[in-house]
Amino acid sequence: IDRAMENGVGWSEPIPGCEPVCPSAPKVKNAVVACDSATDIGSICKYVCKRGFELLGRPTTTCLLDVTDSTANWEIGLPRCQRTCDKPIEIENGAVSCQKSGISAGQTCEYSCNSGYELRGEQKTVCTVSENGSSWTNAPPSCEPVCGAPPTIKGATRTCDSGDMATYSVDSKCQFECGDKSRMVGDDSVVCKKNFNGEAYWSDSRPSCIPTCAQRTIHTPPMSVECTSGRDIGSTCSFACNELTTMEGDESVRCIEDETSREPVWSDEFPKCKPLCRQLPKTEAKLISCDNGNNAGSICTAECADLGYELAGNAAVSCSTSKVKVDMEKVLLSNESNRKSFNVEVEAFEEVAQWDGNLGVCERTSCPNLVMIENGQVACTGSKYEDTCDFECNDGYSLEGPASVTCLSGSRWSSTVPRCLPIPEEELAECPALKTNPIIQAECTLGQKERLTNCKSLSARSI
Structure with missing residues (x-):
């Protein structure tokens, strides 16, 4: 260091000395640093992380003197910059x-x-x-x-398609069902909807339950019912059984108001349909007797009314029940109108009654076959009850006995078989004699001498 002498007495400045300094401020990745006095002892440098990074550690470092070796250095423990996430996105509502x-x-x-x-x-x-x-x-x-809790309807139970929840999303649906002593008026459901402002609300249609007569079970087939006003007070319900059953009870029941409780009640129990066998066919020749009509369990016997007839086949049949498969589709359609008023139970199998066989038929009794008569012929309409047989003798013979017999009851003919006897010669000599004979009828042919030359017997009958 150059120093100048002043007036020959001394140095113009004190003799300088060398002081230690820190090296350049250390760099931190993804950060910028700013120092207040470069690298002198005591200088402070501050770190700031770039956008998208966060500073971890002390944000500053200081240039310090190490007294052990008179050197300067930055204090230990630099910060670091760690990546960060962008601010989370805000959401509407x-x-x-x-x-x-x-x-x-x-x-x-x-x-x-x-x-x-x-x-x-x-x-x-x-x-x-x-x-x-x-x-x-x-x-x-x-x-x-979302919609809040759905409305509550007095006297009704509620079932929602998404279950029982605190809130319900748009398009959620809740169904209501009245008890068995009430009827629903209005729509039976509400729906969660969204308005123009994007807010959710339950649809305005709110059903209500009005008191009615109790819901009862109807088994179909075989029963059907038609009511004037469903189960409301004053309604009359008419019942019908199909052709295979018979009704037990009144054909109609009314819904009335009980005088004491003032609640709707049925005027009587509902009738029932009992299995019924079909009517057995009757004829004039057959008498049928049944111990319980055409009802299940009844036994019917038959006998012939005329002694000239006898029963061929079963003398007795029984009405028994069995199960037959039901055409479910037809039954469901035919009872659709009753489903809101009654608990219609469709039976997969219907109990029906059938006779276990057919009663026998009355047939005419038979008479024994007639023997052929000698010197004659017989012509019969048959050999059964009320049939007839006619007899005729050959030429030259006359009939002794009835010319016709009839088959009577008891398998017997009205008379014995007649005989054909020869006509005497003297009765055949002259035509006049033949013509006047009370037994013989004849046709005569006259010859040249007006004498009978030939007589031919046309028929011979007993009178």
């Missing part, structure tokens, strides 16, 4: 809150919705970082409008 102000790795943020809205998606999201960047673990959810 909701809010997001984070555990702390900074969005560092591992930071959890939670979404919530305003009243009348429900979260759709993940409620929480976490900030994750890597060498390649940062991101949130889940996409932002949405806040969808």
